[in-house]
Amino acid sequence: MTDPIPTVLVLCGGLSPERDVSIRSGRRVAEALRIQGLAVTTADVDSHLLATLTDARPDCVVPLLHGAAGEDGALADVLASFRIPFVGSPADAARFSFDKSIGKAAARSWGVPTPPAVALPHSMFRELGAKTLLDRLVAELGLPLVVKPTRGGSALGASIVTEPEQLPAAMVGAFAYGDVALIEHCVAGTEIAISIYESGGEPIALPAVEIVPDGVLYDYDARYTAGLTEFFCPARITTETAAAAADIALTVHRRMGLRDYSRVDLMVDGAGQPQFLEVDVAPGMTETSLFPLALDAAAKDLGTVFAGLVRAAIDRQLADRI
Ligand SMILES: Nc1ncnc2c1ncn2[C@@H]1O[C@H](COP(=O)(O)OP(=O)(O)O)[C@@H](O)[C@H]1O
Ligand SMILES: [Mg+2]
Known part of the structure; x- marks a missing residue:
């Protein structure tokens, strides 16, 4: 007897500012899994979701939600509470990695280089008197700076500060996407x-x-306009730098307890040292996204990889390890 074809529910959309990107990621992975012969449906995360999960009872869920909607661990907790196997990191690991300031602190404690930074909540920015504090941070961290929300994605709310007087506006831009802004030294080099x-x-x-x-x-x-960015894969870096970057990425993936797949963003500084910026537990899967590009370069097929992850997730549940 042959095994029944697994039913897979791909979740995409959600209410984050990265909704459109998530829909494009979802479409791409759903199609790739269909080509592998899996029975795939897609759904948004809305008031119908719980009914869909209980009625359709998919064999496996593939959440492709970017931003807080899918990367802060809440959705993983919901799926686990329904005992539905899913592809991706467990809730606690996602929570840990979603906040850039927490991820950086953890990375630093494991000896992973990461640019110096300060995380500043909106309330403190207002209460302490912005000017004196910002002058101090500029002196401490050194220009240029990158300012970004600690819990964001797709560079939304992120900007570069090359002159001290640009910092307040950059902070306001980051606060539009979250309560805490990360002010980080900007690394000149290769992303x-x-x-x-x-x-x-x-x-x-x-x-x-x-x-x-x-x-x-x-x-x-x-990121999402074809032709605006040039990609080189493999990157034009030395073998040593590439090995150091892979080592950092694997350290972060393992030690944060991430699962199935992830993407680590780094800047290689002038000395050839990769510096950890952040890790994504639900990286983009669109036509212009980095993860599928890297798979192409390694002659790996997106559908084959995801079908493998779906099978692994189903096996985890059979072994009672959702
Ligand atoms: N410290 C930094 N030095 C140089 N460039 C940076 C730095 N931090 C972020 N960037 C740039 O900003 C982009 C977004 O930052 P990142 O930390 O990856 O957040 P996210 O992708 O979640 O928005 C990066 O892709 C990179 O181009
Ligand atoms: Mg990034």
């Missing part, structure tokens, strides 16, 4: 991303993708 997927429970680092946006930041437009 790379290392995508990771697990095979047989072992994380594998894919070749580094180098990102060359047409502006300074790899911002929202640069």
